[in-house]
Amino acid sequence: MPVKLEKLDPEFKFRVASTPGGENVTRCFACGTCTLSCPVREIDERFNPRRIIHMILLGMKDEVLKSDFIWLCTACYACSERCPQDVGITDLMNALKNIAVEEGYVHPSYIEQIKALSQFDGLYEIGDYDNKKREKIGLPRIDRKGAVLKSIMERTGILGLAQEGGQE
Numbered sequence: 001m002p003v004k005l006e007k008l009d010p011e012f013k014f015r016v017a018s019t020p021g022g023e024n025v026t027r028c029f030a031c032g033t034c035t036l037s038c039p040v041r042e043i044d045e046r047f048n049p050r051r052i053i054h055m056i057l058l059g060m061k062d063e064v065l066k067s068d069f070i071w072l073c074t075a076c077y078a079c080s081e082r083c084p085q086d087v088g089i090t091d092l093m094n095a096l097k098n099i100a101v102e103e104g105y106v107h108p109s110y111i112e113q114i115k116a117l118s119q120f121d122g123l124y125e126i127g128d129y130d131n132k133k134r135e136k137i138g139l140p141r142i143d144r145k146g147a148v149l150k151s152i153m154e155r156t157g158i159l160g161l162a163q164e165g166g167q168e
Contacts, residue, residue: 003058003060007060007062008058008059008060008061009059009060009061010059011059012056012059012060012061012064013025013026013056013057013059015099016056016092016095016096016099019095019098019099020091020095020098021088021091021092021093021094021095021098022091022095022096023088024085024087024088024092025053025087027085027086027087028050028053028057028085029085030050030053030054031050031084032050033079033082033083033084034049034050034079034080034082034083034087035048035049035050035051035079037078037079037081037082038078038079038089039074039076039078040072040073044069046067046068046069046072047069047072047073048069049079049089049092049093052064052069052093053087053089053092056096065096065099065103065105066100066105068107070093070096070097070100071107071109071110073089073090073093075090075093076090077090101161104161106161106162111161111162114153114158114161114162115162117149117153118149118153118162119150120144121144121147121149121150122144125144126142126143126144131143
């Protein structure tokens with residue numbers, strides 16, 4: 001896939017480097033140690049830390065921030081432990097996620113989690129059936145109405161982000 005020069009952002013690498021977690025992005029010399037030790041890479045070809053760093057350094061801002069692959073990191077730190085240049089791939093992925101959210105790009109799975117948390121004060125609703133099962137084994141009922149987390153999310157602006165659905 002050809003890259004158009006006018007779409008590149010030469011300042012992107014500096015923005016990443018100035019974000020906590022992305023400080024060492026320019027140290028990478030593409031040795032591939034991070035890619036070889038990544039368990040996610042074994043499952044999904046799209047997650048290639050070396051390729052992601054290369055895209056950052058080239059200034060491919062939109063391709064990086066709008067992608068699904070920055071959200072795939074499982075934070076196992078295998079790549080960070082083995083990196084000879086101390087790039088800290090896991091922290092770098094968190095920095096990229098933070099920049100993506102600042103730019104209005106949020107992975108749909110996070111939006112659904114925000115919606116669930118605001119509705120149920122948890123990731124899923126606890127209904128009567130679940131509460132009856134809990135009572136049978138001696139556990140207390142859970143009556144979540146979404147009031148606690150919803151008010152926090154409204155005050156921080158997170159709920160507004162979920163209602164907008166993020167940018168495409």
